[in-house]
Amino acid sequence: MLSIRNIVKQYAGHTALSDVSLEVKSGQIFGLLGPNGAGKTSLIRIITQITAPDSGEIYFNGQKLNQSHIDRMGYLPEERGLYKKMEIGEQMIYLARLKGLSRDEAIKRLKVWFKKLGMETWWKMKIEELSKGMQQKAQFVATVLHEPDLIILDEPFSGFDPVNAEIIKDEILELNRNGATILFSTHRMESVEELCDSIALINKSKKILDGSVKIIRNSYRNGTFLVEYSGDRIIFDGKQPFDLVEEMAADDETHTLKIKLAGANSSNDVLQYIIPLARINMLQELVPSMNEIFIENVNKIA
Amino acid sequence: MDKVLLIIQREYFTRVRKKAFIIMIFVVPLLILAMGAVITLVARNSDNLSDPLVVKVIDLSGQFSGKFKNQKNLTFELTTQSIDDLKPALNKDGDLSALVIPTDYTKKDSVKIYSQKKPGITLTSKIEEEMNAIAINNGMLKNHIDTSLLHSIKSDISLNPMEITSSGTNKTSQGADIAVGIACAVLIYLCLFIYGAQVMRGVIEEKTSRIIEVVISSVKPFQLMLGKIIGVGLVGLTQFAAWIVLSIVSTKIVGHALSSPQGGMMQALAALQTIHFGSLLFYFLFYFLTGYLLYSALFAAVGSAVDSETETQQFMFPVTLPLLFTYILSVSILFRAPDSPLAVWLSMIPFTAPVAMMVRIPFGVPGWQLAISMSLMVVTFIFTTYVAARIYRVGILMYGKKASYKELVKWFFYKE
Structure with missing residues (x-):
């Protein structure tokens, strides 16, 4: 769908992107992660052809990126904004027509969206009469109205209250089910795990990590487990097949341990060791969250 | 191109539908009408004492x-x-x-x-x-x-200026030339300012409301700038058209209502008839349009470089200086000596020509001078639009940064 190859972008005095390459597959929800100022917005602006890279190439559906692709993308910038004094309906039609939709088609689709998101009464209202959250909703509709193949969302959930964030999240998922590829940037890690198939982590203008969320998280497994058992507290003699990381607070009956596998031992060895000593309630592998991976990687570089 | 057309439509209709625009259409001719009426009344009464x-x-x-x-x-x-x-x-x-x-x-x-x-x-x-x-x-x-x-040989001489042209001798009126020249210069000066500033404000509005990023993910910055400039320019032309129609109608009415056949108003109207309004209108529109394109591009660049209207001062001054300078000269000196070297030079330099040339035209300007001036106008507006567009495309994405002249130069040389 989108193949980004060796993009370099320099601004006077600093490098925004140095040799960044990414592959976004068709139908994916792709998360572009990174701390503030990492170069996410610069990359997005290059994809949306607002600016051009100093070097490197981008391919959209196998073709070199060009003007004709603009209408196939929908872009929600991080800094939201609409014409304050223009009526919502007119404004949405205008923005849709700039993306190549006919007036009639735009009106037809708008009616559907307005109904879906409970915005029917807004048609004649001016942007400045709406609350921030309502403006965001309107802008989201404007972004996706022309049914783009690639939807680019820069921090899509910022500015939404939890209820509306949930609504927007569901809409994003539905658009994705209907075939749209979604690229979004965020620093809200919980939404990454919930939504993304793949991610790329950018820090200080460089890509430091990318791939499918599952594979990345698996690669960060380090054999840490949580064990909960009932019975008398086990006194470890040092011969157990794991290292004890932490004994967590326990009540009279249940005890919780955080352990790390030692050597080539597996979780089965852990069970075999404990079963004779106590009744096991739970054994859970602690896979690092995206948040932990994010922080670990960003700090490693710094 | 379709997209530029869409932008023009939006810029045009959002402005034309505003109440202020409709009010302006009627208020300005009414003001002219009122001024005319006051002048006529004062002129008529000043010769007579009002009380015994x-x-x-x-x-x-x-x-x-x-x-x-x-x-x-x-x-x-x-x-x-x-x-x-x-x-x-x-x-x-x-x-x-x-x-x-x-x-x-x-x-x-x-x-x-x-x-x-x-x-x-x-x-x-x-x-x-x-x-x-x-x-x-x-x-x-x-x-x-x-x-x-002595009484019988006393004479009352006043000069009746005649103008020799290729098509014969025409009655001319110096007073009318001066009045029309100055009026056109003032009008062009005001309009370049009013509509140039509207373009600038439009750019600032798009920048501060952040809609700019949405729009230029759909169209090229140059298309947006061009659409805005043309849209606002059309608003200006609409306003002129309305004013011309209303002014003709209202002077006719005032002429009938206030003047006896020999009255001052009729004399003024008769004097005005010695002016070739057809060609005057042509030149006015030409210089308004090229001057507007020239300046509005610069105004757009200024708008793109700032975050709010209060920050525009440092850039506005050099942009508006030539206009202001010519305007002051026009209403004070140029009309007295429309063929002086100063007047000729000012009407050649594209930044001052729209105002200076309008003062000269009613007096008659040699064809070669008009040709040079007009071609320079076209060349220069294309040039300023090019320069402005390069600054604009970078400026509109620079939020919260106070731009200096050095920075503008840097923007100009940025690659795409």
Whole structure:
């Protein structure tokens, strides 16, 4: 769908992107992660052809990126904004027509969206009469109205209250089910795990990590487990097949341990060791969250 | 191209639908109408005194007695009373005044007029006129010159300027040339400012509301700038068209309502008819459009470089300086010497030409000068649009950064 190859972008005095390459597959929800100022917005602006890279190439559906692709993308910038004094309906039609939709088609689709998101009464209202959250909703509709193949969302959930964030999240998922590829940037890690198939982590203008969320998280497994058992507290003699990381607070009956596998031992060895000593309630592998991976990687570089 | 058309439509209709625009369409011709009416009324009444005045004449010289002619609302009464005796009466009656003519009345400022309030200029000039006529008459009589003969050969000459053109001799009117030239220069100056500033404000609005990023993910920055400039320009043309129609209608009405056939208004209208309005309109539109394109591109660049209207000052000054400079020269000097080297140069330099040339055109400008000036206008507006577009495309994405001139130059050289 989108193949980004060796993009370099320099601004006077600093490098925004140095040799960044990414592959976004068709139908994916792709998360572009990174701390503030990492170069996410610069990359997005290059994809949306607002600016051009100093070097490197981008391919959209196998073709070199060009003007004709603009209408196939929908872009929600991080800094939201609409014409304050223009009526919502007119404004949405205008923005849709700039993306190549006919007036009639735009009106037809708008009616559907307005109904879906409970915005029917807004048609004649001016942007400045709406609350921030309502403006965001309107802008989201404007972004996706022309049914783009690639939807680019820069921090899509910022500015939404939890209820509306949930609504927007569901809409994003539905658009994705209907075939749209979604690229979004965020620093809200919980939404990454919930939504993304793949991610790329950018820090200080460089890509430091990318791939499918599952594979990345698996690669960060380090054999840490949580064990909960009932019975008398086990006194470890040092011969157990794991290292004890932490004994967590326990009540009279249940005890919780955080352990790390030692050597080539597996979780089965852990069970075999404990079963004779106590009744096991739970054994859970602690896979690092995206948040932990994010922080670990960003700090490693710094 | 379709997208530019869409942008033009939006820029045009959002402005034309505004109440302010519709009000302006009617207010400006009404103001012109009101001004015209006031001028006509003042001009008509200034020759006459509005209240009946009585002037008591104390003639100590004996030269003027009985020779004053009464006029409308002005009566001269000879009296033998002294000025001190008259003072109580003068104090009571505001319309009464006393004229004291001493024996050595030829000495400067020796003739005095007394009244309760300051005498109006019309009254004093009428009395002066009357006294001068009488004194000259007296002098002639003293030197045995036949005044009746003199009256018969007295002439009243005023020049009737004729203009020789290839198609024959035309009646011309210098007054009308000056009036039309200055009016066009002022109008072009104002319009370049008003509509240029509208473009700038539009750019700032898009930048501060952040819609800019949405729009330029759909169109090229240059398309947006072009669409905005053309859209606002069309608003200007619409306004002109409405004003021209309304002005023609209203002058016709005022002309009928206020003027007798020989009245001042009719004379003014007759003088105006010596101007070739067809070609004048053509040149006005040409210089408005090219001047507007030239300046609005610069205004757009200024708008893109700032975050709010208050920050525009440092860039606005150099942009508007040539216009302001020419405007001041136009209404003070240029119309007196429309063919002077200064005027010719100013009408060649594209940044000053729209205003300077409009002052010159009613007086007639050589074809080659017009050709040079007009081609320079076209070349320059293309050039400034190019420069402005390069600054604009970078500027609109620079939030919260105070731009300096150095930075603008850097932006200009940025690669795409």
